[in-house]
Amino acid sequence: xxxxxxxxxxxxxxxxxxxxxxxxxxxxxxxxxxxxxxxxxxxxxxxxxxxxxxxxxxxxxxxxxxxxxxxxxxxxxxxxxxxxxxxxxxxxxxxxxxxxxxxxxxxxxxxxxxxxxxxxxxxxxxxxxxxxxxxxxxxxxxxxxxxxxxxxxxxxxxxxxxxxxxxxxxxxxxxxxxxxxxxxxxxxxxxxxxx
Amino acid sequence: xxxxxxxxxxxxxxxxxxxxxxxxxxxxxxxxxxxxxxxxxxxxxxxxxxxxxxxxxxxxxxxxxxxxxxxxxxxxxxxxxxxxxxxxxxxxxxxxxxxxxxxxxxxxxxxxxxxxxxxxxxxxxxxxxxxxxxxxxxxxxxxxxxxxxxxxxxxxxxxxxxxxxxxxxxxxxxxxxxxxxxxxxxxxxxxxxxx
Numbered sequence: 089x090x091x092x093x094x095x096x097x098x099x100x101x102x103x104x105x106x107x108x109x110x111x112x113x114x115x116x117x118x119x120x121x122x123x124x125x126x127x128x129x130x131x132x133x134x135x136x137x138x139x140x141x142x143x144x145x146x147x148x149x150x151x152x153x154x155x156x157x158x159x160x161x162x163x164x165x166x167x168x169x170x171x172x173x174x175x176x177x178x179x180x181x182x183x184x185x186x187x188x189x190x191x192x193x194x195x196x197x198x199x200x201x202x203x204x205x206x207x208x209x210x211x212x213x214x215x216x217x218x219x220x221x222x223x224x225x226x227x228x229x230x231x232x233x234x235x236x237x238x239x240x241x242x243x244x245x246x247x248x249x250x251x252x253x254x255x256x257x258x259x260x261x262x263x264x265x266x267x268x269x270x271x272x273x274x275x276x277x278x279x280x281x282x283x
Numbered sequence: 284x285x286x287x288x289x290x291x292x293x294x295x296x297x298x299x300x301x302x303x304x305x306x307x308x309x310x311x312x313x314x315x316x317x318x319x320x321x322x323x324x325x326x327x328x329x330x331x332x333x334x335x336x337x338x339x340x341x342x343x344x345x346x347x348x349x350x351x352x353x354x355x356x357x358x359x360x361x362x363x364x365x366x367x368x369x370x371x372x373x374x375x376x377x378x379x380x381x382x383x384x385x386x387x388x389x390x391x392x393x394x395x396x397x398x399x400x401x402x403x404x405x406x407x408x409x410x411x412x413x414x415x416x417x418x419x420x421x422x423x424x425x426x427x428x429x430x431x432x433x434x435x436x437x438x439x440x441x442x443x444x445x446x447x448x449x450x451x452x453x454x455x456x457x458x459x460x461x462x463x464x465x466x467x468x469x470x471x472x473x474x475x476x477x478x
Contacts, residue, residue, distance in 0.1 A: 101303040101462065104330060108296040111328035115379060119329040128333055133306035134314040136333035138323055208461065239463035240293070240303070244436075266403065267296065268434035269463045271466060280463045 089149040090119045092257060093175065094139050095168075097158030099181050100131035101240050102185040106152055106247035111185075112263045115274045120145060124168060132156065142171055148178040154243075155206060157188025162191055163216055169195040181233050185243030189236040193217035201231040204270075206239035207280045225281035227272055238278060284344040285314045288370065289334050290363075292353030295326035296435050298381040300348055304442035305378075307458045309450050315340060327351060337366055337466060343373040345445075349438075350381025351399060357386055358411055364390040376428050378445060380438030384431040385477040388412035401434035402475045420476035422467055433473060440467045 090110045091105050123129045126141035131154075136265050138182040153172070163170045173195040176182045184192055186206040192198050193216040198270050204226040205213040214222045228237040228246035230253070237246035248271050252260035259272070285305045287298050289309055306314050318324045321336035326349075348367070357363045368390040371377045381401040385408040387393050393412065399421040400408040408416045418424050423432040423441035425448070432441035443466050447455035451469070459466040 093398050099303070100299050104295050104328065107328040108294070131300040133299065135302065135316065138331035138333070207463065220333045227395065239461075241439075241462050241464040258388065265475065266434075268402065269436040270465070270474065272465060279465065280460065 089117050089147045090152060091145055091148065091150070091179070092119060092121045092152045093142070093172070094121055094123045094129040094131070094154070095158045095162055096265040097156050098129070098131045098154045098193060099156035099186060099240060100133050100135045101263030102156060102243055103131070103152065104186065105241060105244040106183065106185060108267060109244060109247035109251060109263055110150065110152065112266070113251055114259065124171060142175065145175075148175075148180065148185060150181045151175055151179040153182070153188035153190040153191060155182040155184070155190070159187040159190055163194045173197055175232055181235065181250070183246065185237050185246070186239045187213055189213065190209075190216045192234070192236070193220045194207070198234060201234055202229050203231065203234065203236040204229045204238055205236065208239065225278045226275060227278050228275045230275070238280060244269065248273065249275055284312050284342045285341055285347060286343065286345070286370070286374070287316045287347045288367070289313060289318045289324040289326070289332060289339070290353045290357055291325055292351050293324070293326045293349045294381060294435060295328050297328045297351060297383065297438055298326070298347065300439040301378065301380060301442035302412030304439060304446060304458055304460060305345065305347070307461070308446055309454065312344075318365060335368065340370075341403035343370070343375065345376045345378060346370055346374040348377070348379040348383035349388060350379070350385070354382040354385055355464060358389045368392055376430065376445070378430040378441065380432050380441070381434045382408055383413070384408065385411045387429070388415045391430060396429055397424050398426065398429065398431040399424045399433055400431065402414040405435065418449070420464055420473045421471060422473050425470070425471045433475060439464065443468065444470055
Protein backbone atom coordinates (compact mmCIF):
# COMPACT_ATOMS: atom_id res chain seq x y z
CA UNK A 89 0.00 0.00 0.00
CA UNK A 90 1.09 3.57 -0.69
CA UNK A 91 0.06 6.11 1.96
CA UNK A 92 0.31 9.69 0.70
CA UNK A 93 0.56 12.24 3.51
CA UNK A 94 -1.08 15.51 2.50
CA UNK A 95 -1.36 18.93 4.17
CA UNK A 96 -2.63 22.34 3.08
CA UNK A 97 -0.35 24.13 0.61
CA UNK A 98 1.44 21.00 -0.52
CA UNK A 99 2.76 21.04 -4.09
CA UNK A 100 0.24 18.94 -5.99
CA UNK A 101 2.66 17.53 -8.55
CA UNK A 102 5.11 16.47 -5.78
CA UNK A 103 2.47 13.99 -4.64
CA UNK A 104 0.58 13.01 -7.78
CA UNK A 105 3.58 12.65 -10.10
CA UNK A 106 5.18 9.86 -8.02
CA UNK A 107 1.75 8.33 -7.30
CA UNK A 108 1.18 7.88 -11.05
CA UNK A 109 4.33 5.70 -11.02
CA UNK A 110 3.94 3.97 -7.64
CA UNK A 111 0.33 2.96 -8.30
CA UNK A 112 1.74 0.87 -11.16
CA UNK A 113 4.12 -1.08 -8.87
CA UNK A 114 3.74 -4.81 -9.47
CA UNK A 115 2.66 -5.59 -5.93
CA UNK A 116 0.81 -2.37 -5.16
CA UNK A 117 -2.34 -3.01 -3.19
CA UNK A 118 -3.76 0.49 -3.32
CA UNK A 119 -3.15 4.16 -2.61
CA UNK A 120 -4.53 6.02 0.42
CA UNK A 121 -4.45 9.79 0.90
CA UNK A 122 -4.23 10.86 4.53
CA UNK A 123 -3.93 14.10 6.46
CA UNK A 124 -3.87 14.91 10.17
CA UNK A 125 -7.60 15.70 10.35
CA UNK A 126 -8.90 14.10 7.13
CA UNK A 127 -11.25 15.85 4.67
CA UNK A 128 -10.34 17.93 1.65
CA UNK A 129 -6.77 19.18 1.52
CA UNK A 130 -5.80 21.96 -0.88
CA UNK A 131 -2.57 21.80 -2.89
CA UNK A 132 -1.07 24.12 -5.50
CA UNK A 133 -3.22 24.90 -8.51
CA UNK A 134 -6.26 24.93 -6.21
CA UNK A 135 -6.56 21.13 -6.31
CA UNK A 136 -8.59 19.75 -3.42
CA UNK A 137 -7.92 16.10 -2.67
CA UNK A 138 -10.06 13.91 -0.41
CA UNK A 139 -8.14 12.42 2.54
CA UNK A 140 -8.81 10.13 5.48
CA UNK A 141 -7.58 11.08 8.97
CA UNK A 142 -4.11 9.75 9.72
CA UNK A 143 -5.59 7.89 12.72
CA UNK A 144 -7.58 5.71 10.31
CA UNK A 145 -4.50 4.49 8.45
CA UNK A 146 -3.94 0.93 9.63
CA UNK A 147 -1.87 -0.55 6.82
CA UNK A 148 1.70 0.58 6.37
CA UNK A 149 3.93 0.05 3.38
CA UNK A 150 5.27 2.99 1.43
CA UNK A 151 4.71 6.50 2.76
CA UNK A 152 5.08 9.44 0.36
CA UNK A 153 5.66 12.95 1.75
CA UNK A 154 5.40 15.84 -0.73
CA UNK A 155 6.83 19.31 -0.25
CA UNK A 156 5.40 22.76 -0.73
CA UNK A 157 4.89 26.04 1.08
CA UNK A 158 2.81 24.25 3.73
CA UNK A 159 5.99 22.64 5.07
CA UNK A 160 7.12 25.99 6.53
CA UNK A 161 4.36 25.98 9.13
CA UNK A 162 4.51 22.22 9.78
CA UNK A 163 8.25 22.31 10.53
CA UNK A 164 7.27 24.02 13.82
CA UNK A 165 4.23 21.85 14.56
CA UNK A 166 5.30 19.32 17.20
CA UNK A 167 2.03 17.36 17.02
CA UNK A 168 2.38 16.92 13.26
CA UNK A 169 6.06 16.02 13.55
CA UNK A 170 5.27 13.38 16.17
CA UNK A 171 2.65 11.79 13.93
CA UNK A 172 5.03 11.89 10.97
CA UNK A 173 7.76 10.22 13.05
CA UNK A 174 5.38 7.44 14.09
CA UNK A 175 4.19 6.95 10.49
CA UNK A 176 7.79 6.66 9.26
CA UNK A 177 8.69 4.16 11.98
CA UNK A 178 5.76 1.92 11.02
CA UNK A 179 6.37 2.14 7.25
CA UNK A 180 8.58 -0.17 5.22
CA UNK A 181 9.73 2.66 2.93
CA UNK A 182 9.66 6.45 3.29
CA UNK A 183 9.76 8.58 0.12
CA UNK A 184 9.86 12.37 0.09
CA UNK A 185 9.80 14.96 -2.68
CA UNK A 186 11.15 18.51 -2.59
CA UNK A 187 10.85 20.12 0.87
CA UNK A 188 9.14 16.98 2.19
CA UNK A 189 12.62 15.97 3.38
CA UNK A 190 12.72 19.09 5.60
CA UNK A 191 9.77 17.63 7.52
CA UNK A 192 11.48 14.23 7.78
CA UNK A 193 14.64 15.97 9.01
CA UNK A 194 12.77 18.01 11.60
CA UNK A 195 10.88 14.90 12.73
CA UNK A 196 14.28 13.37 13.46
CA UNK A 197 14.00 10.31 11.23
CA UNK A 198 16.90 11.20 8.91
CA UNK A 199 19.63 11.47 11.54
CA UNK A 200 23.03 10.25 10.28
CA UNK A 201 21.45 9.51 6.91
CA UNK A 202 22.13 10.94 3.47
CA UNK A 203 19.26 12.97 2.00
CA UNK A 204 18.53 15.66 -0.59
CA UNK A 205 15.85 18.27 -1.27
CA UNK A 206 14.72 21.15 -3.49
CA UNK A 207 17.60 23.39 -4.56
CA UNK A 208 15.69 26.68 -4.36
CA UNK A 209 14.70 26.09 -0.72
CA UNK A 210 18.05 24.48 0.16
CA UNK A 211 19.26 26.87 2.87
CA UNK A 212 15.98 26.63 4.78
CA UNK A 213 15.85 22.85 4.39
CA UNK A 214 19.30 22.10 5.77
CA UNK A 215 18.66 24.37 8.77
CA UNK A 216 15.91 21.97 9.85
CA UNK A 217 18.54 19.50 11.00
CA UNK A 218 22.32 19.57 11.04
CA UNK A 219 22.37 15.89 11.95
CA UNK A 220 21.42 14.90 8.39
CA UNK A 221 24.15 14.28 5.81
CA UNK A 222 22.67 16.62 3.16
CA UNK A 223 23.70 15.87 -0.43
CA UNK A 224 23.21 18.92 -2.62
CA UNK A 225 24.06 17.42 -6.00
CA UNK A 226 21.62 14.55 -6.48
CA UNK A 227 18.39 13.98 -8.39
CA UNK A 228 17.48 11.65 -5.55
CA UNK A 229 19.23 9.89 -2.67
CA UNK A 230 18.66 6.43 -1.21
CA UNK A 231 19.71 5.57 2.33
CA UNK A 232 18.21 2.42 3.79
CA UNK A 233 14.44 2.68 3.64
CA UNK A 234 14.56 6.43 2.92
CA UNK A 235 14.28 7.84 -0.61
CA UNK A 236 14.50 11.65 -0.80
CA UNK A 237 14.30 13.61 -4.04
CA UNK A 238 15.05 17.10 -5.29
CA UNK A 239 12.32 19.48 -6.45
CA UNK A 240 8.92 18.51 -7.83
CA UNK A 241 9.50 16.46 -11.00
CA UNK A 242 12.61 14.84 -9.51
CA UNK A 243 10.01 12.91 -7.51
CA UNK A 244 8.86 11.15 -10.69
CA UNK A 245 12.45 10.10 -11.43
CA UNK A 246 12.85 8.89 -7.83
CA UNK A 247 9.60 6.91 -7.95
CA UNK A 248 10.82 5.20 -11.13
CA UNK A 249 14.15 4.53 -9.34
CA UNK A 250 12.21 3.02 -6.45
CA UNK A 251 10.30 0.75 -8.84
CA UNK A 252 13.59 -0.16 -10.52
CA UNK A 253 15.12 -1.16 -7.16
CA UNK A 254 12.10 -3.38 -6.40
CA UNK A 255 11.13 -4.81 -9.82
CA UNK A 256 14.07 -4.10 -12.11
CA UNK A 257 15.08 -1.39 -14.55
CA UNK A 258 13.10 -2.90 -17.45
CA UNK A 259 9.86 -2.75 -15.53
CA UNK A 260 10.55 0.84 -14.45
CA UNK A 261 11.34 1.77 -18.04
CA UNK A 262 8.08 0.19 -19.13
CA UNK A 263 6.14 2.39 -16.70
CA UNK A 264 8.07 5.46 -17.92
CA UNK A 265 7.22 4.61 -21.53
CA UNK A 266 3.57 4.15 -20.60
CA UNK A 267 3.66 7.70 -19.28
CA UNK A 268 5.64 8.82 -22.38
CA UNK A 269 8.16 10.07 -19.84
CA UNK A 270 11.85 10.61 -20.56
CA UNK A 271 13.16 9.19 -17.31
CA UNK A 272 16.27 10.80 -15.84
CA UNK A 273 17.43 7.48 -14.44
CA UNK A 274 20.81 8.52 -13.02
CA UNK A 275 20.20 9.66 -9.47
CA UNK A 276 23.57 11.45 -9.35
CA UNK A 277 22.92 13.68 -12.38
CA UNK A 278 21.39 16.91 -11.11
CA UNK A 279 21.26 19.81 -13.56
CA UNK A 280 19.64 22.03 -10.93
CA UNK A 281 22.27 21.61 -8.18
CA UNK A 282 23.87 24.92 -9.16
CA UNK A 283 20.60 26.91 -9.22
CA UNK B 284 -8.82 31.24 -15.63
CA UNK B 285 -8.01 27.56 -16.20
CA UNK B 286 -11.00 25.20 -16.20
CA UNK B 287 -9.98 21.57 -15.78
CA UNK B 288 -12.62 19.13 -17.03
CA UNK B 289 -12.55 15.94 -14.98
CA UNK B 290 -14.41 12.63 -15.25
CA UNK B 291 -14.14 9.27 -13.51
CA UNK B 292 -11.09 7.22 -14.54
CA UNK B 293 -9.14 10.18 -15.87
CA UNK B 294 -5.35 9.91 -15.66
CA UNK B 295 -4.48 12.09 -12.67
CA UNK B 296 -1.07 13.22 -13.93
CA UNK B 297 -2.59 14.24 -17.32
CA UNK B 298 -4.50 16.93 -15.47
CA UNK B 299 -2.31 17.87 -12.53
CA UNK B 300 1.02 17.96 -14.37
CA UNK B 301 -0.07 20.72 -16.78
CA UNK B 302 -1.98 22.51 -13.98
CA UNK B 303 1.25 22.82 -12.00
CA UNK B 304 2.61 24.78 -14.99
CA UNK B 305 -0.52 26.69 -16.04
CA UNK B 306 -1.28 27.91 -12.51
CA UNK B 307 2.04 29.78 -12.77
CA UNK B 308 1.00 31.65 -15.94
CA UNK B 309 1.64 35.38 -15.51
CA UNK B 310 -2.00 36.40 -15.98
CA UNK B 311 -3.63 33.33 -14.44
CA UNK B 312 -6.64 34.25 -12.34
CA UNK B 313 -7.32 30.84 -10.85
CA UNK B 314 -7.95 27.17 -11.51
CA UNK B 315 -11.39 25.54 -11.38
CA UNK B 316 -12.05 21.80 -11.49
CA UNK B 317 -15.36 20.87 -13.09
CA UNK B 318 -17.23 17.70 -14.00
CA UNK B 319 -20.65 17.05 -15.50
CA UNK B 320 -22.35 16.50 -12.12
CA UNK B 321 -19.80 18.04 -9.72
CA UNK B 322 -18.59 16.34 -6.52
CA UNK B 323 -15.60 14.09 -6.05
CA UNK B 324 -14.14 12.61 -9.21
CA UNK B 325 -11.73 9.68 -9.04
CA UNK B 326 -8.62 9.55 -11.21
CA UNK B 327 -5.79 7.03 -11.45
CA UNK B 328 -3.92 6.27 -8.24
CA UNK B 329 -7.22 6.51 -6.36
CA UNK B 330 -6.99 10.33 -6.23
CA UNK B 331 -10.37 11.94 -5.56
CA UNK B 332 -10.56 15.59 -6.63
CA UNK B 333 -13.34 18.01 -5.64
CA UNK B 334 -15.18 19.48 -8.66
CA UNK B 335 -18.02 21.93 -9.30
CA UNK B 336 -20.78 21.06 -11.80
CA UNK B 337 -20.01 22.25 -15.34
CA UNK B 338 -23.23 24.27 -15.24
CA UNK B 339 -21.66 26.48 -12.54
CA UNK B 340 -18.65 27.40 -14.69
CA UNK B 341 -19.29 30.98 -15.82
CA UNK B 342 -15.77 32.19 -16.66
CA UNK B 343 -14.03 30.79 -19.70
CA UNK B 344 -10.38 31.08 -20.58
CA UNK B 345 -8.26 27.97 -20.92
CA UNK B 346 -9.91 24.56 -20.77
CA UNK B 347 -7.77 21.51 -20.03
CA UNK B 348 -9.05 18.03 -20.97
CA UNK B 349 -7.06 15.06 -19.63
CA UNK B 350 -7.16 11.52 -20.98
CA UNK B 351 -7.51 8.16 -19.33
CA UNK B 352 -9.58 5.00 -19.44
CA UNK B 353 -12.71 7.03 -18.68
CA UNK B 354 -12.59 8.49 -22.19
CA UNK B 355 -13.68 5.14 -23.67
CA UNK B 356 -17.16 5.44 -22.18
CA UNK B 357 -17.46 9.21 -22.73
CA UNK B 358 -16.69 8.91 -26.45
CA UNK B 359 -20.19 7.40 -26.79
CA UNK B 360 -21.92 9.81 -24.39
CA UNK B 361 -23.77 12.36 -26.52
CA UNK B 362 -24.77 14.52 -23.53
CA UNK B 363 -21.16 14.78 -22.39
CA UNK B 364 -19.91 15.46 -25.91
CA UNK B 365 -22.46 18.25 -26.34
CA UNK B 366 -21.33 19.90 -23.11
CA UNK B 367 -17.68 19.53 -24.11
CA UNK B 368 -18.41 21.11 -27.51
CA UNK B 369 -20.12 24.08 -25.86
CA UNK B 370 -17.25 24.49 -23.36
CA UNK B 371 -14.69 24.47 -26.18
CA UNK B 372 -16.66 27.04 -28.18
CA UNK B 373 -16.78 29.41 -25.20
CA UNK B 374 -13.10 29.01 -24.28
CA UNK B 375 -10.22 31.06 -25.58
CA UNK B 376 -7.85 28.07 -25.61
CA UNK B 377 -8.45 24.32 -25.52
CA UNK B 378 -5.65 22.05 -24.27
CA UNK B 379 -5.82 18.26 -24.18
CA UNK B 380 -3.48 15.57 -22.93
CA UNK B 381 -3.25 11.95 -24.05
CA UNK B 382 -6.64 10.51 -25.07
CA UNK B 383 -8.34 13.80 -24.18
CA UNK B 384 -7.99 14.64 -27.87
CA UNK B 385 -10.17 11.63 -28.72
CA UNK B 386 -13.01 13.35 -26.85
CA UNK B 387 -12.35 16.64 -28.65
CA UNK B 388 -12.35 14.77 -31.97
CA UNK B 389 -15.60 12.94 -31.19
CA UNK B 390 -17.17 16.22 -30.05
CA UNK B 391 -16.40 17.55 -33.52
CA UNK B 392 -14.27 20.52 -32.51
CA UNK B 393 -11.06 19.35 -34.22
CA UNK B 394 -12.43 19.03 -37.77
CA UNK B 395 -9.86 19.98 -40.42
CA UNK B 396 -7.34 20.67 -37.66
CA UNK B 397 -3.99 19.03 -36.83
CA UNK B 398 -3.92 17.13 -33.55
CA UNK B 399 -2.00 14.40 -31.74
CA UNK B 400 -2.62 11.94 -28.91
CA UNK B 401 -1.21 9.07 -26.86
CA UNK B 402 0.75 6.58 -28.97
CA UNK B 403 -0.41 3.43 -27.16
CA UNK B 404 -4.09 4.24 -27.74
CA UNK B 405 -3.45 5.67 -31.22
CA UNK B 406 -5.63 3.32 -33.30
CA UNK B 407 -8.64 3.85 -31.07
CA UNK B 408 -8.10 7.62 -30.96
CA UNK B 409 -7.96 8.20 -34.70
CA UNK B 410 -11.09 6.09 -35.20
CA UNK B 411 -13.03 8.73 -33.22
CA UNK B 412 -12.87 11.07 -36.19
CA UNK B 413 -11.44 10.74 -39.68
CA UNK B 414 -12.00 14.45 -40.25
CA UNK B 415 -9.05 15.35 -37.99
CA UNK B 416 -5.55 15.67 -39.48
CA UNK B 417 -3.88 13.33 -36.97
CA UNK B 418 -0.12 13.87 -36.52
CA UNK B 419 1.49 10.76 -35.07
CA UNK B 420 5.02 12.03 -34.56
CA UNK B 421 4.68 15.05 -32.26
CA UNK B 422 5.20 15.75 -28.57
CA UNK B 423 2.39 18.24 -28.95
CA UNK B 424 0.56 20.00 -31.78
CA UNK B 425 -0.79 23.56 -31.99
CA UNK B 426 -3.57 24.50 -34.41
CA UNK B 427 -5.29 27.80 -33.73
CA UNK B 428 -6.65 27.78 -30.21
CA UNK B 429 -6.18 24.00 -29.87
CA UNK B 430 -3.15 22.45 -28.16
CA UNK B 431 -3.15 18.64 -28.12
CA UNK B 432 -0.39 16.56 -26.56
CA UNK B 433 0.84 12.99 -26.62
CA UNK B 434 0.68 10.73 -23.56
CA UNK B 435 0.67 11.86 -19.92
CA UNK B 436 3.93 13.75 -19.27
CA UNK B 437 3.89 15.21 -22.79
CA UNK B 438 1.17 17.39 -21.29
CA UNK B 439 3.73 19.09 -19.04
CA UNK B 440 5.90 19.86 -22.09
CA UNK B 441 2.84 21.20 -23.93
CA UNK B 442 1.80 23.37 -20.99
CA UNK B 443 5.30 24.87 -20.93
CA UNK B 444 5.03 25.40 -24.70
CA UNK B 445 1.71 27.15 -24.16
CA UNK B 446 3.29 29.45 -21.55
CA UNK B 447 6.18 30.07 -23.93
CA UNK B 448 3.76 31.10 -26.71
CA UNK B 449 2.03 33.54 -24.33
CA UNK B 450 4.87 34.89 -22.14
CA UNK B 451 8.08 33.88 -23.90
CA UNK B 452 10.54 31.01 -23.74
CA UNK B 453 12.53 32.51 -20.85
CA UNK B 454 9.48 32.66 -18.63
CA UNK B 455 8.52 29.08 -19.54
CA UNK B 456 12.08 27.94 -18.80
CA UNK B 457 11.90 29.69 -15.43
CA UNK B 458 8.75 27.73 -14.53
CA UNK B 459 10.42 24.50 -15.69
CA UNK B 460 13.47 25.24 -13.51
CA UNK B 461 11.20 25.98 -10.56
CA UNK B 462 9.77 22.49 -11.01
CA UNK B 463 13.33 21.11 -11.55
CA UNK B 464 11.91 19.80 -14.81
CA UNK B 465 14.00 19.00 -17.89
CA UNK B 466 11.63 20.47 -20.43
CA UNK B 467 11.41 18.74 -23.80
CA UNK B 468 10.79 22.02 -25.57
CA UNK B 469 10.75 20.81 -29.19
CA UNK B 470 7.18 19.90 -30.01
CA UNK B 471 8.27 17.86 -33.05
CA UNK B 472 10.65 15.57 -31.17
CA UNK B 473 8.67 12.51 -30.13
CA UNK B 474 10.69 9.51 -28.92
CA UNK B 475 7.50 7.53 -28.38
CA UNK B 476 6.02 7.87 -31.89
CA UNK B 477 7.32 4.43 -32.83
CA UNK B 478 5.98 2.65 -29.74
